[in-house]
Structure formats: C-alpha cells, structure tokens
Amino acid sequence: MSAADNVKLEAGWKAALHDEFEKSYMRELGDFLRSEKAAGKEIYPPGALIFNALNSTPLAEVKVVVIGQDPYHGPGQAHGLCFSVQPGVKPPPSLVNIYKELKRDLNIDIPSHGNLQHWAEQGVLLLNTSLTVEHGIAGSHAKIGWQHFTDRVIEVASESCEHLVFILWGAHAQGKERLIDGTKHLILKSVHPSPLSAHRGFIGNGHFSRTNKFLLQHGLTPIDWRLPVEV
Numbered sequence: 366m367s368a369a370d371n372v373k374l375e376a377g378w379k380a381a382l383h384d385e386f387e388k389s390y391m392r393e394l395g396d397f398l399r400s401e402k403a404a405g406k407e408i409y410p411p412g413a414l415i416f417n418a419l420n421s422t423p424l425a426e427v428k429v430v431v432i433g434q435d436p437y438h439g440p441g442q443a444h445g446l447c448f449s450v451q452p453g454v455k456p457p458p459s460l461v462n463i464y465k466e467l468k469r470d471l472n473i474d475i476p477s478h479g480n481l482q483h484w485a486e487q488g489v490l491l492l493n494t495s496l497t498v499e500h501g502i503a504g505s506h507a508k509i510g511w512q513h514f515t516d517r518v519i520e521v522a523s524e525s526c527e528h529l530v531f532i533l534w535g536a537h538a539q540g541k542e543r544l545i546d547g548t549k550h551l552i553l554k555s556v557h558p559s560p561l562s563a564h565r566g567f568i569g570n571g572h573f574s575r576t577n578k579f580l581l582q583h584g585l586t587p588i589d590w591r592l593p594v595e596v
Contacts, residue, residue: 368392374416377424381521385514394510398497407500409436410443417445418492419518421485427522428488428585429530429576432538435495438503446491448558449481452596462558462567470573473591480596487588492518494537519544526550528583530576534558534567551579 368386372379385391401408410417433447437457442450448460456464456479464475485491494515499505519541522529529550533539535557545552555570556562577587 368395372416373413373420375420375423378416378419378518378521381424381525382514382517385517388513390510390513394514397509401499407440409438409440409498409500410445414443414445415496418447418485418490421446421482422488422490424521424525426488427490427526427529428580429532429588430490430492430519430522431532431534432519432541433491433493434535434537435493435504435507436498438498438501438505440500443498444480445496446481446485447493449485449491450479452478452480454479458560459558459563462560462563465563466558466568466570467573467590469568470571471590476592476594478592478596481592482596483592484588484590489588490522494541516541516544523550528579528585530579532572532576535562551576 368391372386374382398408431447436443436445437450442454442457444451448463450457450460460479467473468475481489481491492515495504495506495509495511496515497506497509497511519531523531523545527549531542531545531550531552533542533552533554538557539554542552542554553570553572553575555572556566558567573588573590580587
C-alpha cells in the first residue's frame, strides 16, 4: 500500500499528486504533525480538513486559483480554505477587505459570515501554501515541507488545466508566479487585502470582474461570487 492510499483526497488530485506522497519530505511532515499532536499541541485546521481545498475543488473543475499563506491560528477559524472561516466565526480583517472590493467591483452585498465554501464548490481553489499551523503562532509550519507540496499543486493546476485565473495577492503569493504558465493562464496581481496594505491598491483591483470576463472569453461559466446569506 502506498502512502497516497492512506490520504482521503479527491481522485483527480490523488492521481496527479500520487508521487508527491511517496517522497521523504511528506513522510517527515506526517511524522512531525503526529508528534506535535502527541505532545498536546493544538494544530489547525482539524486533520480531516487539511486537504479541504483539494477535496472541495476537484482538479478537473478548477477555474480559479487564489493563493493564500497559512491557516488562521485561532480556535475554530481554519477549515482548509484560504481566507475563509468556519460558519459562526466573524470574518477576519483581510476577508472584510475582500468583501469591500467585491461590493465595489460587482456591487455584491457583504455577507455577515466568512465562509467561502460556495466559491470552492464552483471551481475556485482556495489554496494556502502551508496547510497547517500551530495554535496562536502564525507561520509556525511554514518550513516543515508544505511549500514543496503546494508548489506541486500549483504546477499541476497550471500544467493540467487550460485558461485558469491565478489570483496573487501580496508578495508571498506573487513569489509563486514562477510556477504558472502565463502563456495560457491569466495572472492577476495586487497588494494583499490585509488592513496594512489594502488601501495601496487592493481596493480597486477589479479582480472579481476581470476573472469572470476572462472565463467568459474562453466559453466558461463565470463564478457567482455572491455568497449565501447563511451557512
């Protein structure tokens, strides 16, 4: 039995990433997470949701890739989709600014919740480059091996799919541009939606309408960016 067989993962992604799970860094990563949990450390998101982005957005259905950094590190927030929080959790500051730009760009009413599952289920891959974090310590798992894995996810999406939109907000996400084939995909870049930078060009970037224009130009169904009133 291979290492990939033990992972609950959407079939398309599992086939494309099969070799990655056999590599020593992934075994070490798994060992590290198990030892941290055994030591009583709180790790987010819950184990079943670590690959939620890939399971919510099958490889064959990807239309848009939004690249985040690491999961929220407060209790009950992270659920495996970048920028998104679990139902019942107040939208964090960066997501509030994403909603402000949605309102400005497409006149979409701002929801009271912060759950972006509706986007994921339409083909928006909401990918953090680190898939776990320790409670209360931002970036704590940035160097344990996830970067190798998520770089490969980005490469697979770029290689396997046609006419994707890659949305890169901030310097960290823009560092992944080298993995993307810009001759067949649209790459949209701006500063990060964080309150520290959003006023320097995030608000006004028009990325939501530009994404849908590109999808329509290539005969694809645009994303319905409106989120359900309740989740």
